Amino acid sequence: MNYFPNSDEEISVIKFVAKFQYLSTNDSKYFFKSKDYYRKRINSLVSKKYLRKINLNFVVLGEAGIEYIKTFHYDYNILNRNKKYLPRLLYISNLGAYFFTCETVTFTPSFAIKDKEVLTTMARKFVGIFHINGFDYLTYYITEEHTKRYLNSVIYDIQKERKFKNILVLTNDMARIPVSDFAFGLNQVLVAEDNEDNREKLKYIHNMNWHKVIEDCYQNKVYLAEYRFCDYTDYQNKYVSLFYFLDTEKINRIKQFLRENKNKNADIICSLELKNEIQKELPNANYITIDLEEYINKERHYYE
Numbered sequence: 001m002n003y004f005p006n007s008d009e010e011i012s013v014i015k016f017v018a019k020f021q022y023l024s025t026n027d028s029k030y031f032f033k034s035k036d037y038y039r040k041r042i043n044s045l046v047s048k049k050y051l052r053k054i055n056l057n058f059v060v061l062g063e064a065g066i067e068y069i070k071t072f073h074y075d076y077n078i079l080n081r082n083k084k085y086l087p088r089l090l091y092i093s094n095l096g097a098y099f100f101t102c103e104t105v106t107f108t109p110s111f112a113i114k115d116k117e118v119l120t121t122m123a124r125k126f127v128g129i130f131h132i133n134g135f136d137y138l139t140y141y142i143t144e145e146h147t148k149r150y151l152n153s154v155i156y157d158i159q160k161e162r163k164f165k166n167i168l169v170l171t172n173d174m175a176r177i178p179v180s181d182f183a184f185g186l187n188q189v190l191v192a193e194d195n196e197d198n199r200e201k202l203k204y205i206h207n208m209n210w211h212k213v214i215e216d217c218y219q220n221k222v223y224l225a226e227y228r229f230c231d232y233t234d235y236q237n238k239y240v241s242l243f244y245f246l247d248t249e250k251i252n253r254i255k256q257f258l259r260e261n262k263n264k265n266a267d268i269i270c271s272l273e274l275k276n277e278i279q280k281e282l283p284n285a286n287y288i289t290i291d292l293e294e295y296i297n298k299e300r301h302y303y304e
Contacts, residue, residue, distance in 0.1 A: 183252035
């Protein structure tokens with residue numbers, strides 16, 4: 001009987017569990033090209049003691065897995081058995097597994113960040129950092145179950161942030177995020193419902209051909225803006241802002257501009273779904289809705 005991992009895919013699973021501590025058996029499908037036998041592959045690793053089941057739905061490192069990781073000096077985080085933090089750890093693992101094979105996105109869990117002087121994981125509420133085409137997004141997760149006190153702690157967390165200028169807030173309830181409270185003077189604060197469609201969109205956040213969008217909508221009669229509250233302008237009457245996700249920083253900048261310029265208006269270019277969210281905050285803006293998929297260049301690659 002072969003007691004070694006059978007493939008690079010199985011080694012990847014072992015390395016992932018060593019880093020993220022837990023793995024849902026359902027999420028193990030992200031590691032194998034064949035989606036039909038992933039449970040069988042996990043059971044094989046369990047039988048060889050590389051993994052250990054803690055219930056029917058999750059695995060952690062087994063004795064052989066710990067020995068394997070230490071032998072080859074792979075990243076390893078000691079298993080956190082605190083039941084209070086288990087839902088958070090399982091969510092972080094789910095995020096990491098989903099993006100594991102993505103070439104343009106990597107996800108670093110909060111507990112694996114080395115610079116503890118800058119980010120203290122016990123005190124901070126972020127779940128990790130997304131690295132997308134060379135851009136870093138400090139990421140939070142807010143649900144309908146979280147209390148107002150927790151929401152305020154996230155707001156305070158972001159207020160004191162000094163290193164990261166791009167924030168991503170994932171949620172299962174968009175109504176939980178008060179747009180007016182999420183303005184911190186940062187580059188972006190993106191808010192998105194955490195579903196599979198938006199996770200896929202995250203992969204291409206820097207692959208939008210906005211130049212083509214402007215060409216189609218304005219025949220290139222607007223230009224890159226020097227203003228912070230918009231992306232393009234004709235420096236007369238057109239102030240155009242582009243939205244891929246809901247960006248609370250951008251919305252609050254537009255609001256401030258419109259308050260100070262009662263005779264002006266804003267053009268918003270976004271998807272139809274996003275229009276319904278942004279319109280709650282900017283009801284009088286002019287909206288141009290587009291199919292984002294038509295303008296995403298999925299073959300485009302970025303190199304650092």
